[in-house]
Amino acid sequence: MSSPTWRDEFYRFAIERVLKRSREPARILISGAADYSMPLYVVMIAEAVPRLVEITVVDLCPTPLFSCGWLSKRLSHDFRLVRGDVRSVDLGGPARFDLICTDAFLTRFEKDETAEVLSAWEDLLDDHGHVITTARLAEIELGGMGRQIYAEKLINSAHERWRKTHAGSASAFAELSRRLDIYAKRVISTPLGPAQDVADLLRTTFSIRHLEVADVPDPLRPTQYLRVVMRKRE
Secondary structure, three states, X not given: OOOHHHHHHHHHXXXXXXXXXXXXXXXXXXXXXXOOXXXXXXXXXXXXXXXXXXXXXXXXXXXXXHHHHHHHHHHOOOOEEEEOOOOOOOOOOOOOEEEEEOOOHHHHOOHHHHHHHHHHHHXXXXXXXXXXXXXXXXXXXOOHXXXXXHHHHHHHHXXXXXXXXXXXXXXXXXXXXXXXXXXXXXXXXXXXXXXXXXXXXXXXXXXXXXXXXXXXXXXXXXXXXXXXEEXXXX
């Protein structure tokens, strides 16, 4: 499972730049969330800018939503949590977001489904809205032991954060750990291909403002990710 912390500098710079130019409150969509890391990044950066934000999190899996709900209570920041497929989710009327922010979300889909996600993002964005995301470029084989290691690292990371903040009860953290274990052992990740192929795919829908390829310290083995900032075409 990917983590925004592997790309800390990229996300901080890109999100801050978009928020400084956005309306207030800025409407942010987290399209797929492995845990609460991405909304936490958005909140921290928004407070530093400063900029008021309204955050919506959409995910099919209840575990990330549970995690984001836990963070929402911890920060006293009201996230809107919606369980559904971003390609067809009903957000209760025209939804126009200033920013869609997600980490390695496109790798959760087969290649022929990626265009559907890009089209959905385009429809959900306001004029001049942006997408900030990453995409894994290299293959990672996850056997049973690999998934067990993934689960243990994910839970240990969450426990370290919980220990430092003392946020929430021990029973709430135990439930979060149980759900994280299930998620890590079931999650599917599909590489999208060489960087140029991925860039060409993204350009079918969006105008690319920034694009780079970087190595990241994946818990299982080093791999490469595409980092990209895109804007809705006029």
